[in-house]
Amino acid sequence: MSEAAIARRQAEPGHLSGALLVLGCGFVASCGGPLFRAIEDASAWQVLFYRAGGMVLIVGLFALARGGWRPRAAFGDFGWRGLAAAGCIATAFICYILALKLTTVANTLFMVACAPLVGALLGRLFLGERVLLVTWIAMGLALVGIGLMVGDGLASGQFWGNLAGFGGGAWFAAFAVVLRGARLNGRPVDSNAALVAGGLIGMTVALLVAWGQGTGVLLSPLDTAYAVTLGVVQLGLALILFTLGSPRLAAAEAMLLSLLEVVLGPLWTWLLFGERPSDLGLLGGLILLGAMVLQGAWGLRGRRRPLSLPPVPP
Helix, strand or coil: CCHHHHHHHHHCCCHHHHHHHHHHHHHHHCCHHHHHHHCCCCCHHHHHHHHHHHHHHHHHHHHHHHCCCCHHHHHCCCHHHHHHHHHHHHHHHHHHHHHHHHCCHHHHHHHHCCHHHHHHHHHHHHHCCCCCHHHHHHHHHHHHHHHHHHHHHHHHCCHHHHHHHHHHHHHHHHHHHHHHHHHHCCCCCCHHHHHHHHHHHHHHHHHHHHHHCCCCCCCCHHHHHHHHHHHHHHHHHHHHHHHHHHHHCCHHHHHHHHCHHHHHHHHHHHHHHCCCCCHHHHHHHHHHHHHHHHHHHHHCCCCCCCCCCCCCCC
8 A cells, every 4th residue: 555545544534533442442452361360269161151241241232232222133133154153252262261271361362363364264265265475474474483382382381271372363263254254145144143142152151161160150259340341341342442443444454453452461461460471482472473463564555344353352
C-alpha cells in the first residue's frame, strides 16, 4: 500500500476509534495471566467453569442487545456448522486454561499467538485458500520458535503446558476456519452464537470433570471473583471490543494491534508475580512473535478484508 493510500485509510471516519478499540482488546486481554496467577486454590477445571460462564453472560447480553433483544435476530441460524465451531472454541478454552496451569503465562501466549498461521494452513487444506509466500516464511520461522519452546519444555518439565498452549491456538484457528467455510457455503454462522454455545460446552465439561475429581465447583469468594472476571472482562469484554473495532481496520492492522496482549500479558505477570520464561523459551517466543509481526507488516502493503475474530484468542 502506498504512503498516500495509507494516509487516506487512516483518515477514514472511524479508523482511529477502531484502532483504539482493538488496542483496548489487547490491553484488556493481557490481564488474563495475572488474574489466573492470583487465584489461590481453584483447579483448572473450576476456573474454566466460571470463566466460560462469565463469557457466556457478557457475550450473550451483547449479542441480544445488538439484535434488538430478539434471540432469533441475535444468534441467527446455527446448524451442524455452528455446533462444530462451538466444539472447536470450547476445546480452545480448555487448552488455554490448562496451559496457564502447566507453564508460564509467556509461553502460553506465545504459543497461542501462532493461531493466524495455523488458520492460514487449515484454510489452505480445507477451504482451498491461497497462502502467500510471506505466510509460508512466517510459518517456517514459527516452527523454529515452537521447536525451541518444545525443547525447552522437555528440559524444564513444561512440555505439556506448551503443547496445551499450541492446542489453544490451533483450535481457535479451526474455529475461525469453520466459520469462514460456513460463510463460503452460503450458510453463515453467527460468531456470537458459536461463542456462547462453546462457552456452555466448556462449562458442562468443566462441571463433569470437577465432579469426577470430587472437587465440585464451589470456590472461595475471592477465587470465584477472579475466575468470573476472567470470563467477563479478559475474555468477554476483549471479544466485544474487537468485534466493534476490527470492521474499521484492515485485517493486518487488527492483527498487529491485538498482539499487544502477547507483549503485556507476560510483562504484568513478571512485575506482579516475578514469573518469567527461561532464556530459551523467551527466545523461541520472540521468534514466534517476530513471525506474526512479519505476517502482519506484509499485509499492510495491500488492502485485506477485516477480521471477524481476534487473531489471538484472549
